[in-house]
Amino acid sequence: MRDYHIPVMLKQCINFIAPKPGGIYVDATIGGGGHSLGLLESCPDIHLIGFDQDSEALLEAHKTLFPYQDRVELIQANFSRMRTELAFRQIKTVSGILFDLGVSSHQLETPERGFSFDLDSPLDMRMDQSSDLTAEIVLNELSQKALTRIFYDYGEELNASRIAGKIVKIREEQPFKTTGDLVKVIESVVGKGTKASLKTKARIFQALRIYVNQELEILEQALKDAINILEPGGRIVVLSYHSLEDRIVKNVFRSAAEGEEQTSEASFLNSTKKRKLQLLTRKPLQADAEEINNNPHSRSVKLRAAEKI
Template sequence: MTSTSPEHITVLRQEAVHALLAGHGEQPAGTWVDGTFGRGGHARLLLSRLGPQGRLIAFDKDPQAIAEAATIHDPRFSIRHQGFCHLAELPIASTAGVLLDLGVSSPQIDTPERGFSFRFDGPLDMRMDTTRGMSVAQWLAEAEVQQITDVIRNYGEERFAFPIAKAIVAQREAQGPLQTTAELASLVARVVKTREAGQNPATRTFQALRIFINAELQELEQALAASLQVLQPGGWLVVISFHSLEDRIVKQFMAEHSKEVYDRRMPLAPPQPMRLTAVQRIKPSAAEVAANPRARSAVMRVAQRTDVV
C-alpha cells in the first residue's frame, strides 16, 4: 500500500477571514477561534491580519493537524487537541469570531492509511482522531443490520441502505468482518445497481459511516450552541459546510436564533430577543471551483452576534 503526498487547498479562504474580521479595522486585537485547524490555511491568513494584541485559538481532533500546527511559531497562536464541541470551555463572551470549516480535509481523504476514501485501498478506519474511539471496521464487525441501515440511511441519505447493511452482515458471517476500504466499496458496488451519473456507488455509504463514527452532526450542534455563549456582542460566526446535512443544521440554527421568541404560556411577556443576525450565504466563485473541484459543494453562512448576551 503506497501513500500519496496530499496537498490541501483551503476553500473560501479569503472570504472566511474577511467575514471574521468585518468591522474590526486594521490589525485588530481580540480573540478569534478556528474550530478546525486542518492544515492551517484559514489560521495562517487570519494571523497575518491580526494585530500584536490579537490572539487565535484553534481546535482539531486530527493528530496530523496538531503536528502541522506545531510549525507555527507565533505567541499569539495556540491549539487544542480537541473537537470544536469543546468551544463551550472558553469563557463567556470572550471571542470576536468563530470559524467552523466542516467535513474532511484533502490530506485526510488522500491518505490511504486514514481509510476515508474508496479511491484507495486502506484500513477501514475513518476516525478524525486516530488516538481514540472505534474505527468503522470495528463498528461494522459488531453492529446489527438495523443499526447499520439506520446509519447509512440517516447520514448518507442512501435509498439502498437496508440491502447494503444486509450484505455487510452476510459477508461478515460468511467470510469475516470487512477490514479495508476496497472490500467495502466492492460490496456496495455489488448491491447498488443504479447511481447518479459520475458518482461512485459507495459515495453515500462512506459519507454516512464517516459522519457517524466521528459524531460529526452532534458535535456541530454542540459547537453552534456553544458559539452563542463564547461570542462577544457584534462577534461573527462563520460556518463552511460541504453537504446538505451539515448545511441544513447551520441554516436552521441561524434562522432560529435570528428571530424573537415568544413564550406561548405567557402571551403578555416580552419576547426573548434574537441572539444572531444572519447576514450572508456565500458560494465559491467559478474560478475557485475550476482550480479546486472539491470546493463546488461548499456553502459558507455568516451570522453576527447581537448586542444581548
C-alpha cells in the same frame, strides 16, 4: 500547508470574520492552519485559538503558523469542548469563530486513515486517532437495521437496506478489513463505473465517517455554544459540505436570528423575543467556478455567516 489542505473560500471567510486588532478569534477546526494563517496575515495583533481533534492536523498547523506562534494557541480537542476549554483559560467572549466542517485533502489522501473509497486501506475513519470506534467495528458488529439507518440517515442513500443486508451476509464468512472490501459490496449492489455508483460510494463513506465521529450529534450544541461566547459585534462563519450539516447550521442560525421567547418574571403576559444573531448571508454562498477548478474539494461547500447582536 497548501500540500496538506487548500483552505476553501479563504477570502470570503476573512471578509466575513472581519478581524480587528486586539481581538480573540477561534478556528474551531484548524486542520492544516490555512484559514488561521489568512486571519493572522490579514490583521495585526489578533490572538488566535485553534481546535482540532486530529493530532496530525495540529502538527501541520504548528508548522504553518510558526511565524505567529506568540499569538497562537493550539488545543487538541473536538469543537464540542470549545466553550469548556476557553473557560479553563478564563476567556468569556471572543471576537469571531470559524468552523470548516470538511474532511481535509490530507486526510482523504492518507491511505491509513480510511476516508477515501479510491484507496484500498484499513477501515478506520477516525478524526481522533485515540478514540475506540472505527468503521471496521461498525461494519462487522452493528445489526442490519442499524447499518441501514446509518446509511439512510447520514448518507441519504436509497439503497441503504440492500447494501446493509449484503454486508451482514458477507461478514458471516469473512469480516470486513479494508475500504476495498466495502467498495466491492457497494458495487455489487449498484454497479461499477457509473456516476450513480460513484455517488453511492461517496454517500456510504460519508455516512460511516459521520457515525464514527458523531459529527451531527455534536454540531448543533457546538454552534449554540459558539453563538453564546461571541461578543456583541462578533461574527461566526461556517463552511459545510453536505445537506445534513448545512441544515443544522441554517436552523441554528435562523433560530438565533428570530429570537427565543423571553418571559418576564413579573408577568407571564409580558413576553418578548430576544434575538442573538443578525444573518449576514440569507442564502449560503458557494465557491465560484475558478476556485472549484483550482480546488475540486470546494465544489460542494456552503458558507453561512452571522453577527452577534
